[in-house]
Amino acid sequence: xxxxxxxxxxxxxxxxxxxxxxxxxxxxxxxxxxxxxxxxxxxxxxxxxxxxxxxxxxxxxxxxxxxxxxxxxxxxxxxxxxxxxxxxxxxxxxxxxxxxxxxxxxxxxxxxxxxxxxxxxxxxxxxxxxxxxxxxxxxxxxxxxxxxxxxxxxxxxxxxxxxxxxxxxxxxxxxxxxxxxxxxxxxxxxxxxxxxxxxxxxxxxxxxxxxxxxxxxxxxxxxxxxxxxxxxxxxxxxxxxxxxxxxxxxxxxxxxxxxxxxxxxxxxxxxxxxxxxxxxxxxxxxxxxxxxxxxx
Amino acid sequence: xxxxxxxxxxxxxxxxxxxxxxxxxxxxxxxxxxxxxxxxxxxxxxxxxxxxxxxxxxxxxxxxxxxxxxxxxxxxxxxxxxxxxxxxxxxxxxxxxxxxxxxxxxxxxxxxxxxxxxxxxxxxxxxxxxxxxxxxxxxxxxxxxxxxxxxxxxxxxxxxxxxxxxxxxxxxxxxxxxxxxxxxxxxxxxxxxxxxxxxxxxxxxxxxxxxxxxxxxxxxxxxxxxxxxxxxxxxxxxxxxxxxxxxxxxxxxxxxxxxxxxxxxxx
Numbered sequence: 001x002x003x004x005x006x007x008x009x010x011x012x013x014x015x016x017x018x019x020x021x022x023x024x025x026x027x028x029x030x031x032x033x034x035x036x037x038x039x040x041x042x043x044x045x046x047x048x049x050x051x052x053x054x055x056x057x058x059x060x061x062x063x064x065x066x067x068x069x070x071x072x073x074x075x076x077x078x079x080x081x082x083x084x085x086x087x088x089x090x091x092x093x094x095x096x097x098x099x100x101x102x103x104x105x106x107x108x109x110x111x112x113x114x115x116x117x118x119x120x121x122x123x124x125x126x127x128x129x130x131x132x133x134x135x136x137x138x139x140x141x142x143x144x145x146x147x148x149x150x151x152x153x154x155x156x157x158x159x160x161x162x163x164x165x166x167x168x169x170x171x172x173x174x175x176x177x178x179x180x181x182x183x184x185x186x187x188x189x190x191x192x193x194x195x196x197x198x199x200x201x202x203x204x205x206x207x208x209x210x211x212x213x214x215x216x217x218x219x220x221x222x223x224x225x226x227x228x229x230x231x232x233x234x235x236x237x238x239x240x241x242x243x244x245x246x247x248x249x250x251x252x253x254x255x256x257x258x259x260x261x262x263x264x265x266x267x268x269x270x271x272x273x274x275x276x277x278x279x280x281x282x283x284x285x286x287x288x289x290x291x292x293x294x295x296x
Numbered sequence: 297x298x299x300x301x302x303x304x305x306x307x308x309x310x311x312x313x314x315x316x317x318x319x320x321x322x323x324x325x326x327x328x329x330x331x332x333x334x335x336x337x338x339x340x341x342x343x344x345x346x347x348x349x350x351x352x353x354x355x356x357x358x359x360x361x362x363x364x365x366x367x368x369x370x371x372x373x374x375x376x377x378x379x380x381x382x383x384x385x386x387x388x389x390x391x392x393x394x395x396x397x398x399x400x401x402x403x404x405x406x407x408x409x410x411x412x413x414x415x416x417x418x419x420x421x422x423x424x425x426x427x428x429x430x431x432x433x434x435x436x437x438x439x440x441x442x443x444x445x446x447x448x449x450x451x452x453x454x455x456x457x458x459x460x461x462x463x464x465x466x467x468x469x470x471x472x473x474x475x476x477x478x479x480x481x482x483x484x485x486x487x488x489x490x491x492x493x494x495x496x497x498x499x500x501x502x503x504x505x506x507x508x509x510x511x512x513x514x515x516x517x518x519x520x521x522x523x524x525x526x527x528x529x530x531x532x533x534x535x536x537x538x539x540x541x542x543x544x545x546x547x548x549x550x551x552x553x554x555x556x557x558x559x560x561x562x563x
Contacts, residue, residue, distance in 0.1 A: 152392040155354055159386035160406045160455075161378045 051165070051246070052239045055173055058166040064174075072171040076137050077179030081186055084132050088187035091124055092116060092194030100203050109199075110209035114217030116195035121218050125188035126226040127274060130233035132187075133180060134266035138241035141172055142262035145245025146255040154246070164246070173238040180234030181227045188226065221288060225281040232273050237266045304363075305330040305463065305495050306351055311360035313346050320346050322519050322528055324360070330462070333489060333496040335510035335535070339549065340501070342516040343528070345389075348465055348499045352384050353377055364463075382410045385456030385464040385494075389471060391448040393440035393455070399426075400436035403455045410459060425454040428491070429484055446477035450484065457488055464488060466498045470505050478502065485509050503550055507535045515546055 063069075095116045103109045145168060148154050157164045196214075199205045241262040248258040304327040311324040320343040328334055336344045349355045351362050353369045362369045364380055372380060393402045403422045407413050413421070423433055429450040440448055449469065456464055466485065470478035482505050489496060489509075500506055506513050515531035515538075522528060531538065531546045538550045548554075 147395075151390060151395075152388045153394055155349070156386065156388060156392040156394070158354060159352060159381055159384060160409055161382040162405075162409050163374065163378065 047247075048239065048243050051169075051243050054165050055169050055239070055242075058163065058170050059174070062166065064166065064171045068167070068171045069174060072175040073179060076133075076172065076175040077182060080133060080136055080179075080183055083136060084129050084183045084187050085190045087128055087132055088120075088125065088190035089194035091128055091187075092120060092191030092196075093198040095119055095124075095191070096195045096198040096203065100199070109203070109205050111213045112199050112203075112205060113196065113210045113214030116199070117192050117214050117218045118222060120191040120195070121188050121222045121226050123226070123274075123278075125191060126184045126230040126233065127270060128191075129180060129183040129187040130230060130237065130270045131267060133176065133183060133234065134237045134241075134263050134270065137176070138237045138262045138266045139259040141238070141241040142244040142248070143255055143259040145242055146248030146258040149246060149248045150250050150255060169238070169242045169246075172242055173235065176234035176238040177231050180230045180237075184227055184230040188223070219289065221285055225277075225285070228281070229274060229277045232277065233270045236269045236273060240266045240269060304328060305332075305365055306497075307361075307363040308347075308351060309361045309363070311347075311350065311362070312358045313343070313350055313355060314358045319358075319519060321350070324528060326514060326529065326532075328495060328497065330495050331493060333485075333498065333509060333511045335498045335500055335506035335513045336516060337501060337503070337506050337513060337549070338516035339518065342518045344499045344516045345467060347516065348467060348497060351497070352386060352463075352465055353381065382406075382459060383462045385459070385461035387449070387452045387456045387464065387466045387469055389468040390445075391440070391452035393448055393451055395440055397439075398436060399438050399440065399443070399451055402440065402451060403458060406455060406459050421458055422454075425458050426451070428457075428487070429454045430480070446473050446480065449473065449477075449481055453481075453484055453488065457492065457494075460492055461494065463495045463497070466496065466500075468500055468502075469498060470500065470502045478504065481505075482508050503538075503552075507538075510535050513538060515549065517545060 096112060099112055099115050100109060103112050103115075145154070148168070154164045154168070157167055192214075196210065199210055200207050244258040244262040244265070248254050306326075306328040308324055308326040311321055312319060313321040324347065336347060338344045346355060350357055351364075353362070357370065365383075367380065369377060369380065393399075394405070397405070400422055403425060404418045407418050407421060422436065426433065426435065431447060431450055431454070435443065435447070435451070440451070443451065453469075469481050469485065473481065485496065485498065485505075486509055488494060496509075498505060498509060511534070513531060513533065513535050514529055516528055517526075517530045519528055530543050531541055538546060541547055541550075
């Protein structure tokens, strides 16, 4: 007979007849599994940080050619505008539908615009624009770069003396951080318009009262904080998606997984960064406006 | 023997390459002279593609050094390594043409990336090199997906030689092609060598290519099946000597005989 094959990860042999030994083995396996996951997670975060650092070094040393930048700006920014505008409009109308009955019960329906506009400008506009960017552009970036990795096109760039991070990642990153503010403002604007039309045309709230109260609720800092957050969202989407593409595993499954992970990780990071930045921005906001905005 | 040591274009010393703890190449020592055409042969998984990617700096050695024209690649900064790579031409197994670009832009890419040439000069160079590999000017506006495998390979060769490199590396240049197109590619490799003073490294398991094009053949063997203390390079010599090699594994590979590998399927 051949020599015995070693067990997975050289784990100690199981003893099904001995309950305590089995529990110990299971605990050991659990610790090994989770320990390995933590080590992998830390290594991946380190890898992403190095990847982002290399990209930043290129941004400050040599910018890509104008043609490369313009193509990316067009594909990432201009082509995303219609879908962001459409979803923004719907979100504005949904907010009107959701909030109307509570406000109507209190007789405050003319204040509906304040809630819709504040929610959109501070929170929903930037998060929605970033989510659409992650879904439309982030997944596509990961799939394109992943396919380039699998078909050796990234290696081909390297052998021709072109740095793949400089050539492929920097233009995508710049397009995301420079154009996501425009997408955010578009989502804000269309959401405000959608909320206004639904409130005034369908719910028959008085037009003048709606506009008057709306003006009181949103201050310049709200718009600034939404746009400011969006820059971080855009940068994070580009870094995570490009990283996933660059580290894509071979085959169709590898490319599919890279595209999915690009969206999932980007979305999680959008919400995590949103929380973190909101805490900081709120502190600044209440320093500037100690009594808060005049919502009601 | 000459008094002064001979200058090699590529010198590989004590090279080890491992991935996730698995050693693919172990203690490889190879020197390639300028102007030589070397075929690297061996069965799938023997590490020949890893060897080729390591000598052009796409894979970092785990141990050992690669010297190109006297420069140790591992000591170069990324910018200096990019400059050295401009002296290489690389023909990938599946051509690795950029899908998003036309054939013209693919072939023009190295010139636009590495030279200050004007568009007229680039245009002429692209058409000349496409003609050298036997492609008509009408292909320039096509996308890589519109070409056959053989045509894509030829575009890959045109792109690799447009900067007139000192070293051209071919990765499985005839794999996946019909016998006629394989011979066309073999003739093209010979033609490139006739036109330019180029050193070539050809990774292949096509014996016709090795015997027709190479001056020298290196045969690699998978490390996992080597005996203790054996070198991973089983053969290093002229193609004509492969048939008479004292090593049975070399003769079996050249003749395409499964030999002991048959035991894997017969149990």
